[in-house]
Amino acid sequence: MVFLYNLGIKLYNVLLHVAQFFNPKARQWVAGRKDIFEIIKAKVDPSRQHIWFHFASLGEFEQGRPVLEHLKKQYPSEGIIITFFSPSGYELRKNYALADHVFYLPIDTASNAERFIELTNPKLAVFTKYEYWFHYFKTLQRNSIPLLVISAIFRKDQPFFKWYGSFNRTTLRFVTHFFVQDASSIELLNSIGLKNATISGDTRFDRVAENAAAPKQFAQVESFCSGSPVFIAGSTWPEDEKLIAGVVKSYPDWKFVIAPHEIKDEKIKALEAMLPQQSSVRYSKVTSVAVPNTRVLIIDNIGMLSALYQYGHIAFIGGGFGVGIHNTLEAAAFGIPVIFGPNYHKFLEAKALIKNGGGYSISNATELEQTLLRLQDDAVRKAAGKAAGDFVKNNKGATGVILGFIAGLKLGLA
Known part of the structure; x- marks a missing residue:
């Protein structure tokens, strides 16, 4: 199975090198890993130990961020190295x-794992939610470096729990401790x-609660938004935007703020074409005074x-007509x-x-x-909003549990 895994990793690498000629994200993925070990060697002092956080992408970064930030606050002298798998997180x-x-994670081969860990000298590795890399995990265990997987969630349809998943189970056995989201x-x-x-x-509950307590203005x-009820639509895709465009027409007294998942010019133009004529303005074109007679503000940056969500009365979270919804907790926290x-059942x-x-x-x-x-009924909306906010408040605390465990590892943190 290790042979097949290695073959799959190499094939994936080859495919991305081909895809870079057609796909900007693949191009970033490849370019970001060019001469990666020379870059790491030039920047990192291998005699100094570090705490290594790995995130698949931006969403996992935000999820694991409370642990990283509280750990750094508690132990300010500790060095932190972050790696990302995807360009959306790294960039x-x-x-x-x-x-x-902050680096891209080199692809998971035995030699890459050995070299990366030798150069970065981690005393602790923390992975958030998923990404189970066989060679990195095995090398960490062989070097007696604790490996934590935080905010993990498992489902019975994953290979780990199938008759053919012996290799996947082996990878899990390299983990020192899992911090999971639920009893299942x-x-x-x-x-x-x-x-x-x-x-x-x-840990996302801790992150969104902290964000809601002191949001950027x-x-x-x-x-x-001033003086109007506000509908905030976040991380929308075209399927979501078609529905929202209809709502814009039906609720002339409301203001709408739409933050598309993709902000390429052609994507935003397609959104603008769905909306009533001259009803929208892009954020980059708005001055400190709202543009007259516009009811839709399109956020054209990341x-x-x-x-x-602090400005909203109702939130719509995109992605539910595709592979799955985006972050609902950021809105609920407010x-x-x-x-x-409809595609929310994995969340x-x-x-x-x-x-x-x-x-809903x-x-x-x-x-x-x-x-x-x-x-539209104020009492109904306020009750629903309170239920959403209370849900976030009542589920905080994962960060403290994880930090308590880390303190008990006796790593000599300072």
């Missing part, structure tokens, strides 16, 4: 202030003989969304009702929000209209 966080170094994940790990797990919950957005599409927080009355799933334009009609 946005390559200058992250609390990290000594504990049961699944126990079913394959792994008892080194704790139910900590999801945007004067242009505040001015645009990094604002998590704070935009105490507003959350609406999303525990979405199911919980529906159950406690803070979230819709499958078509009619259901969206019906949901919004219900939320």
